[in-house]
Amino acid sequence: MYLLPRRLAAISALVCVAALLLTGCSADGDGTPAPPGKAKRAKQEVPDFNGDGYADLAVPGPLSTVDGVQRAGAVSVVYGSRSGPDIGHAQVVSRATEGPLGQLAARGTDFGGSPVARDFDGDGFTDLAVTVSGADADDHTGTVVLWGSSAGLSGGTTLPGGWGLHGGDFDGDGRADLLLDNYYASGRLDGDGPTVLYGPLSRDGKAHRKDSLGTDWGDDIVPRAIIVGDLTGDGRDDLVTSQGFEEMQERGRFFKGDDDGLEHTSDDLNSYSGNGVIGDFDGDGYGDLVVRDVGEVSEDSESRPGELRLFRGSASGPGSRVQRIVQETLGLTGIDKHSVADGFGDVLAAGDVNGDGYADLAVGLPGEDAGQVSDTGAVVLLLGGKKGLTSSGAQVITQDTPGVPGRGELADRFGAALRAGDVNHDGRPDLAVGAPGEQGKVQQSGAVWILNGTAEGLSTRNLTSFGPAALGAPEEGSDGADTDAKGTGFGGSFTASEDG
Numbered sequence: 001m002y003l004l005p006r007r008l009a010a011i012s013a014l015v016c017v018a019a020l021l022l023t024g025c026s027a028d029g030d031g032t033p034a035p036p037g038k039a040k041r042a043k044q045e046v047p048d049f050n051g052d053g054y055a056d057l058a059v060p061g062p063l064s065t066v067d068g069v070q071r072a073g074a075v076s077v078v079y080g081s082r083s084g085p086d087i088g089h090a091q092v093v094s095r096a097t098e099g100p101l102g103q104l105a106a107r108g109t110d111f112g113g114s115p116v117a118r119d120f121d122g123d124g125f126t127d128l129a130v131t132v133s134g135a136d137a138d139d140h141t142g143t144v145v146l147w148g149s150s151a152g153l154s155g156g157t158t159l160p161g162g163w164g165l166h167g168g169d170f171d172g173d174g175r176a177d178l179l180l181d182n183y184y185a186s187g188r189l190d191g192d193g194p195t196v197l198y199g200p201l202s203r204d205g206k207a208h209r210k211d212s213l214g215t216d217w218g219d220d221i222v223p224r225a226i227i228v229g230d231l232t233g234d235g236r237d238d239l240v241t242s243q244g245f246e247e248m249q250e251r252g253r254f255f256k257g258d259d260d261g262l263e264h265t266s267d268d269l270n271s272y273s274g275n276g277v278i279g280d281f282d283g284d285g286y287g288d289l290v291v292r293d294v295g296e297v298s299e300d301s302e303s304r305p306g307e308l309r310l311f312r313g314s315a316s317g318p319g320s321r322v323q324r325i326v327q328e329t330l331g332l333t334g335i336d337k338h339s340v341a342d343g344f345g346d347v348l349a350a351g352d353v354n355g356d357g358y359a360d361l362a363v364g365l366p367g368e369d370a371g372q373v374s375d376t377g378a379v380v381l382l383l384g385g386k387k388g389l390t391s392s393g394a395q396v397i398t399q400d401t402p403g404v405p406g407r408g409e410l411a412d413r414f415g416a417a418l419r420a421g422d423v424n425h426d427g428r429p430d431l432a433v434g435a436p437g438e439q440g441k442v443q444q445s446g447a448v449w450i451l452n453g454t455a456e457g458l459s460t461r462n463l464t465s466f467g468p469a470a471l472g473a474p475e476e477g478s479d480g481a482d483t484d485a486k487g488t489g490f491g492g493s494f495t496a497s498e499d500g
Helices: 006-015 100-105 300-303
Strands: 057-061 074-078 089-096 109-118 127-133 142-146 156-159 162-169 177-183 195-201 207-212 225-229 238-241 253-255 273-279 286-293 307-311 323-326 346-352 362-367 379-385 390-395 418-422 431-435 447-454 456-466
Touching: 057 300, 074 109, 074 127, 089 100, 089 127, 100 142, 100 156, 109 162, 127 162, 142 238, 162 225, 177 207, 225 273, 238 273, 238 286, 273 346, 273 362, 286 346, 362 418, 379 431, 379 456, 390 456
Parallel strands: 142 162, 346 418
Antiparallel strands: 057 074, 074 089, 109 127, 127 142, 142 156, 162 177, 177 195, 195 207, 225 238, 238 253, 273 286, 286 307, 307 323, 346 362, 362 379, 379 390, 418 431, 431 447, 447 456
């Protein structure tokens, strides 16, 4: 079972993230004029670290043991090609890597956390930002930006701060912005809270400008979770946060993006929201928000069936009307609809898998049991349409689904990470699914499956699957002696750039 400390767990559930980004669900997401009567969505990027036109995939293993150092961390990059992911020529970055990349990875431990892929310096190559623990003398979490080039990731820059990372374009200027959950710039020991580094970002780590949202987030100086996406259809990304005090959860907050970036005032959501995702599920040009509602007493959420809440986007942001989505009413076969600890909604991803112009919703259930075997995991795909999300045509996929290599085993946690993106370049997003508890030659070494997007939905025919050994990445991971986390973490998160 792959568990992170409380703060990082909330971020990982949000981030749920390999560089599997959507190419854009509609033409108005790529910078072209929006059709009359339809809103324009913020531009999204395809992760292409070497600039060859094929989407690349970055899979972090932040708990990997490297050169005898537990939890040193590693990031594996699988470059895209005409035939799909080129597993045989992966790039692995860790403290064992020769040159400047290895030196950056060796600045601390847990290298590769909360990864985000964006072209931060505006040179046409996607860059990769990750966190590393204990990166300075005060044992703060730091950020490393690895710069893309024609040769792939090469060289990098360190930034003072991290915890969680998020990519977006909050002021709509077409330049990628980097949001750090916490930033250490003023000398304050606890940091400045969530801070946006507005692009472009120079190779010496200087942003065009930066702005902090402050430290008023319930019982912490950073939110419990952050969701990024364009809910208002104005071409600028917005922000949704969750926060609380000890076992109590506050209502989610919505921060609008404008010409000057994120506004500092917020509106409350009609939900005690945790993690979530933004996608245009009804095709009206406005991003819709789906969150997992954890209830006012958040510590009880693990003992209750998961509940999702959908807010329709509009020019003024998410409204107060809510569509409840609970597993029991979906009528799905292949999963236990009465399970209270399956994690329904702990992991969410959005993408137009069947190419019909409507974003679809992938829901991870990493705690789903297979008979008497606990935490084998499952994934549910709900299709979007003119009226929004529907259970009609929904799919349930597990490791025991025909065509999926392997089988469901104890604590595999299949579905613990999800990401939608067109990795085989056929015009339809595919879905990457992670199982950090999957056993290779070493227990809990982790694995990834890429399910193909087709006109009929997700297909398991000719899918790609791999573990760290196939990429030349470390299989040994944390033994859990100094934390509740075990294994390498490979398949526990995918590189994120919130897209919808």
